[in-house]
Amino acid sequence: TRHVPFSSPFLRDAGYINGSWTAGGATKTFDVLNPATGEVLASLPDMGAAETREAIDAAYAAQPAWAARPAKERAGILRKWHDLMVAHADELAAILTAEMGKPFPEARGEILYAAAYVEWYAEEAKRIYGETIPAPSSDKRMIVIKQPVGVVGTITPWNFPAAMITRKIAPALAVGCAVVSKPAEQTPLSALALAVLAEQAGIPAGVFNVIVGEDGPAIGKELCGNDKVRKISFTGSTEVGRILMRQCADQIKKISLELGGNAPFIVFDDADLDAAVEGALASKYRNAGQTCVCANRLYVQSGVYDAFAAKLAAKVETMAVGDGFKAGVTIGPLIDEQGLSKVESHVADAVSRGATILTGGKRVEGAGTFFTPTVLTGVTREMKVAREETFGPVAPLFRFDTVEDVIAQANDTEFGLAAYFFAGDLKKVWRVAEALEYGMVGINTGLMSTETAPFGGIKQSGLGREGSRHGADDYLEMKYLCMGNV
Ligand code: ADP
Numbered sequence: 001t002r003h004v005p006f007s008s009p010f011l012r013d014a015g016y017i018n019g020s021w022t023a024g025g026a027t028k029t030f031d032v033l034n035p036a037t038g039e040v041l042a043s044l045p046d047m048g049a050a051e052t053r054e055a056i057d058a059a060y061a062a063q064p065a066w067a068a069r070p071a072k073e074r075a076g077i078l079r080k081w082h083d084l085m086v087a088h089a090d091e092l093a094a095i096l097t098a099e100m101g102k103p104f105p106e107a108r109g110e111i112l113y114a115a116a117y118v119e120w121y122a123e124e125a126k127r128i129y130g131e132t133i134p135a136p137s138s139d140k141r142m143i144v145i146k147q148p149v150g151v152v153g154t155i156t157p158w159n160f161p162a163a164m165i166t167r168k169i170a171p172a173l174a175v176g177c178a179v180v181s182k183p184a185e186q187t188p189l190s191a192l193a194l195a196v197l198a199e200q201a202g203i204p205a206g207v208f209n210v211i212v213g214e215d216g217p218a219i220g221k222e223l224c225g226n227d228k229v230r231k232i233s234f235t236g237s238t239e240v241g242r243i244l245m246r247q248c249a250d251q252i253k254k255i256s257l258e259l260g261g262n263a264p265f266i267v268f269d270d271a272d273l274d275a276a277v278e279g280a281l282a283s284k285y286r287n288a289g290q291t292c293v294c295a296n297r298l299y300v301q302s303g304v305y306d307a308f309a310a311k312l313a314a315k316v317e318t319m320a321v322g323d324g325f326k327a328g329v330t331i332g333p334l335i336d337e338q339g340l341s342k343v344e345s346h347v348a349d350a351v352s353r354g355a356t357i358l359t360g361g362k363r364v365e366g367a368g369t370f371f372t373p374t375v376l377t378g379v380t381r382e383m384k385v386a387r388e389e390t391f392g393p394v395a396p397l398f399r400f401d402t403v404e405d406v407i408a409q410a411n412d413t414e415f416g417l418a419a420y421f422f423a424g425d426l427k428k429v430w431r432v433a434e435a436l437e438y439g440m441v442g443i444n445t446g447l448m449s450t451e452t453a454p455f456g457g458i459k460q461s462g463l464g465r466e467g468s469r470h471g472a473d474d475y476l477e478m479k480y481l482c483m484g485n486v
Contacts (some may be wrong), residue, residue, distance in 0.1 A: 006098075008091050010193035015047050015212045018027045018058035019205025024051035030214040032092075032189060035101040035333040036368045044188060045211040048191040052180065052222040055209035059178035062206025067148050067176030071125045078122035078174055081201035085115035085194070092162065092193055097324040099187045100161050101332035101368075102287050104324050114162035114194075116451040117467065118170045124472050125174035129451075141483040146476045148176035149254060153223030155216070155244070157236045158335055159290045162186035165194060167466045168233045169172040169208065171335075171366035172475045178207045180229070182219050186335055188212040194330075216240075224248050231255065233474065235292075238415070238460050256464035256474045258292070258391050258456060261417030264410035265295035266432070268403075269303040271422035272444070277311045279446030280395065283420055285319065285373055286447075288331050289393040290339070292461075293418035293440070294450065296389055299398045299406050309397055313358045313375045316395070321370050331393055333369045340369040342391030349384040350376050352398060356397070360393070381409065403428065411437045416459035420446055439465075 014021040023045035032042045066074070085092065085284050093107035100111070133145040152172045153329045156164040165181060169205050172179050183191035184278035188210075213219055218241075223229055224247035234244050235258040248255045265283060267276045283295040324332040334340045340363060347361055360374030371392055379385060379396040386398070400406040410419060419438040423429050439457040442448045448456060464474045 006094060007096060010088065010095060010196050011042070011189060012092055012196060013042055013044055015045060015051060016192065016195045016208075016210040017051065017055045018062075019199065022052075023047070024054060026051065026213070026273070030185060030412075032099055032186070033336075034098050034115040035335055036325075038367050041098055042189060044212045046215070046217045047211050047451045048215050049222040052182075052211050052219050053226065055180045055211055056151060056153075056222070056226050056228050056325075058206035058472070059180050059209055062204060063148070063151055063176070063178035066173075066178055066204060066207045071128065074174060074176065075122045075125040076116050077178065077202045078125065078170060081198050081203065082115045082118040082122060084197040084201055085111060085118065088197065089115070092190065095193050096161055096187075097332075099189045100158060101324050101335065103329045105334050106287065106326065110160055113449070113451070114160075117163070117166040120451040120467070121170035121174035122204050122471065124171070124469060127469075128175055128472060128476065139484060139486050141486050142479045143483075145479050145481060147479055149475055149477055150177060151228055152179050152231045152233060152475060154179060154181045154231045155220060155223070155234045155236065156181070156183050156191075158184035158186040159287060159292075161190035162194060164192055164235045166233075167471075171466075171472045172233075173203065174205065175472055175475050177475050178415050179485065180209045180211060180223065182211050182213070182216070182223070184215065185212075185214045190485075212219070220244060221247060223314045225250070227251055229253070231475065233464075235237065236260070237259040239463070256466075257462040258466065259417075259460065259462045260415055261292045261294075261457065261461055262387070262389055262413045262415040263293055263418045263420065264436075265298045265419075266406055266410060266421035267300045267304060267308055268421065268423040268428065269301040270424035271304070273304060273308060273311060273423070275436035276308065277315060279420065279422060279442070279444070280312055281315055281446070283392050283442070283446030284395045285316070285331065288302070288334060290335065290391050294391075295395070295420060295446070297386060297410075298395050298396060299400050299409065301406075302399055302401055305397070305399050309358060309375065309377050312395065316373045316375055317359050319373045320352070321364060321372060323368070331370075331373055334371055334392055335369070337369055339391060340371060343371050343390060343394060346384050346388070346390045346392070347374060347376070347394060350379055353383050355379050355383065355396070387413070403426060403432065407432065407435045411435075414460040417457035417461035418442065418448070
């Protein structure tokens, strides 16, 4: 059943297994809500372990023929999928805004970003090169070939309902894997819309399957425990990442993880202050602060602390909060009540320990789960905002004096995904970039995500990289061939 406030040829109310739109054996349904209004957008079959098994069997059967096709053919199909996504970007973005809440222009940006991964891996598909190695004896020849790992299970979050999916599926399909994909229960409609276009592009039945359901743990258990699945690729919380890694241990199953972050954003005295403010706005408030690379802790050097705080607050006050379909809105709703409560509790905790709300700081009364964009000053390391990912539009400003001190504070976390800093002096730029224990560092910029670069974290932020030429490696096995008696 669907109640989306617009008609779209890309809306489906079933899962997608072996080329068919189906509920499988599901008897219950679950609702997909619009977080801006609280309205039910669709009721989908609540699929579980049995449907997941069916999809795995379909993928397992379809994968060898897909892998056997020339790379150029797989590349051509992916290219077509990319072109369809771009051609229908508006329709896809409307579905995305409806189920996730981000402002429509941002949603459109995400669709193009998601499509860019498909384009990139369509190109890379033809460049999965092996290796020849000079042999240690004259009668031997040594070669390394690359082969797809096989069936891949993907589990993805709600904050980028389209891009988190293509980032995994595009490289997997490009190198010859088949996929069973489990989108977040909050945002399954975008995943289904992508499958509609994948089918139109010519991706064969069984090669790409989508399981929709509310019981993530049951679906995850089947994906991890089924020995036909050779690899799991997950984006989400560190907590769930740990569970999946444990579940993969029994079969020594390969796993890629993109987990939580706690990004530091450092402004040094010699930074271009206006650029730093722009960078903070982009990094902190994009997607209403709900990205794993959002600045979570802003460290500002004493000499520019007050000036930076004032400039940032002035810009933040011009942001428009509201329904993502409304023109001019830059801050949509938080994904749900739980997300909103977490943000409220972080702000309340900071204030109770002495922080000051420079602007914002409260939920918006009425329908939907909105929080006003916020700047906090006088923040210290004892507060929750220093340790935990807030995942909301709150910028806590910490004051620091020396380079050594801020590096120590920035690295004092179990996470290691993204970090940002703004500085002028070249020597300091190199030293700080090298000292930050993070997988990605933005220098004098608040935005660095692109399909051409390796995205990923160190420490408890994850394993593996997505995007760039390195992203295909996560879906490939290396095989060493040794010929004797030549
Ligand atoms: P978030 O806090 O962003 O919702 P989660 O890690 O809880 O992050 O969710 C990310 C994805 O993981 C979602 O698709 C969710 O359904 C799924 N998920 C949640 N718990 C489990 C689990 N125990 N096993 C497998 N998948 C899970």
